[in-house]
Amino acid sequence: xxxxxxxxxxxxxxxxxxxxxxxxxxxxxxxxxxxxxxxxxxxxxxxxxxxxxxxxxxxxxxxxxxxxxxxxxxxxxxxxxxxxxxxxxxxxxxxxxxxxxxxxxxxxxxxxxxxxxxxxxxxxxxxxxxxxxxxxxxxxxxxxxxxxxxxxxxxxxxxxxxxxxxxxxxxxxxxxxxxxxxxxxxxxxxxxxxxxxxxxxxxxxxxxxxxxxxxxxxxxxxxxxxxxxxxxxxxxxxxxxxxxxxxxxxxxxxxxxxxxxxxxxxxxxxxxxxxxxxxxxxxxxxxxxxxxxxxxxxxxxxxxxxxxxxxxxxxxxxxxxxxxxxxxxxx
Numbered sequence: 169x170x171x172x173x174x175x176x177x178x179x180x181x182x183x184x185x186x187x188x189x190x191x192x193x194x195x196x197x198x199x200x201x202x203x204x205x206x207x208x209x210x211x212x213x214x215x216x217x218x219x220x221x222x223x224x225x226x227x228x229x230x231x232x233x234x235x236x237x238x239x240x241x242x243x244x245x246x247x248x249x250x251x252x253x254x255x256x257x258x259x260x261x262x263x264x265x266x267x268x269x270x271x272x273x274x275x276x277x278x279x280x281x282x283x284x285x286x287x288x289x290x291x292x293x294x295x296x297x298x299x300x301x302x303x304x305x306x307x308x309x310x311x312x313x314x315x316x317x318x319x320x321x322x323x324x325x326x327x328x329x330x331x332x333x334x335x336x337x338x339x340x341x342x343x344x345x346x347x348x349x350x351x352x353x354x355x356x357x358x359x360x361x362x363x364x365x366x367x368x369x370x371x372x373x374x375x376x377x378x379x380x381x382x383x384x385x386x387x388x389x390x391x392x393x394x395x396x397x398x399x400x401x402x403x404x405x406x407x408x409x410x411x412x413x414x415x416x417x418x419x420x421x422x423x424x425x426x427x428x429x430x431x432x433x434x435x436x437x438x439x440x441x442x443x444x445x446x447x448x449x450x451x452x453x454x455x456x457x458x459x460x461x462x463x464x465x466x467x468x469x470x471x472x473x474x475x476x477x478x479x480x481x482x483x484x485x486x487x488x489x490x491x492x493x494x495x496x497x498x499x
Contacts, residue, residue: 194227197450198248199443200241200258201232202285202331202365207418208392208439209259211499212284215443216257219466223451229253236332236365238265245269249276255450258292259284263336267291279453283446285337286478293453294463295478296446296471297337298437304390305344307435307484308415312386313352315412318432323354324385327377329398329415331365331391341390358384363394370397378405389415395434399425419487419495426492433488437481440499441468445481 199216201209213230220226229248233240238261248256249272256273260266260282270280270291280287283296298304312326328345330338342360349355358381363370370393377384378401387402389395395417402411408429416436425431445465452458462470463479471479487495 194225195223195255195451195454196227196229196251196253197255197257197447197454198229198231198245198251198253199447200244200248200256201230202259202261202335203236203240204232204234206365206393207421211418211439212259212443212446214499215438215440215445216447218440219444219447219451222466223448226447226451228447233261236261236335238262238334241266242269245273249273249278252276253278254454255279255281257281257283257446257450258287260287260336261285261332262334263288265334279450281446281450281453284442285335287336289476293477294449294458294471294473295476296442296449296465297478297480298442299482299484300480301337301340302344302347304341304416304484306348307486308341308388308390309345309348309352309355311414311433311435311486312355312388315386315414315432316354318412319385319409321385323356325356325358325381325383326386326388327358327381327384328360329370329373329377329387329389329391329394330360330362331394333362335365335391338390345388355386363389363391363397365391365393367393367397370394371401374398374401375405378402378407378411384411387411387413387415389413389417391415392417392421392436395431396421396425399428399430402430403428416484418499419492420497420499422487423492423496426487426489433486435484435486437484438499442481444468445471 280292282292286295361373395415399413445468448466
């Protein structure tokens with residue numbers, strides 16, 4: 169009788185312990201960025217960790233290559249698959265090149281979300297745009313027009329300094345910018361160059377633009393690395409008041425350039441919010457808490473999914489001398 173009771177009690181304890189362990193297992197999410205060491209993505213990781221703390225049972229594996237290449241990301245993704253993570257949230261260096269490895273991940277039961285810079289539909293379940301692509305494109309062109317106003321001129325040449333030629337989001341935004349250019353007859357687009365999201369190359373490309381186009385008035389850089397490098401190049405070339413830099417960047421990295429006068433205004437969404445939202449979406453996919461039309465982003469609201477699985481997080485926000493210092497303390 170005692171043996172039977174002991175066996176029953178032990179069996180019950182093991183069963184309960186096993187249930188407890190299963191419930192306590194963290195959802196492991198690989199947050200894959202374009203390259204390590206970029207402030208925008210480090211801020212996004214803060215948001216991911218915020219989401220992990222809020223959800224309570226999430227482990228974030230923050231990772232990425234050392235340079236902005238698809239090959240580097242494929243190596244990182246292979247490692248995450250080998251680690252048997254539950255989900256991958258990736259900002260892609262190439263929209264198509266990552267599809268085969270991410271299809272492999274999905275075949276092994278790993279949920280895949282792309283964010284910021286998208287993966288083709290076959291390689292992911294959800295893509296989270298920081299904002300509406302059309303709004304981002306028009307915002308960049310409007311900022312260029314505002315820069316001309318700050319110089320008290322109506323017409324001027326502009327150039328675009330992008331990241332890599334294969335960067336999904338950059339290419340989409342550039343196309344959206346070109347769509348609205350006819351609405352701004354004072355702007356003449358003379359060149360698009362690529363700094364590969366490397367500070368030194370972006371700096372050199374800006375110097376090349378300044379030399380090749382002596383009448384250039386505005387450089388639009390929809391990348392947080394490029395916009396800082398371009399602003400520094402304008403300052404070093406003693407072009408303050410003659411050339412303005414604008415685009416998408418972080419207040420913490422651009423506050424000094426706004427004060428210096430190379431940047432009149434710029435825009436960005438909060439990368440902390442973006443990392444938070446991407447992580448929460450990945451978690452809800454793992455937990456089966458998503459439908460074909462929507463998925464929760466936690467404090468960021470509900471992501472409304474288009475037929476291709478894409479959604480937009482929020483509108484871009486404009487920063488200038490009136491507010492940049494306030495936000496520079498946050499990100």
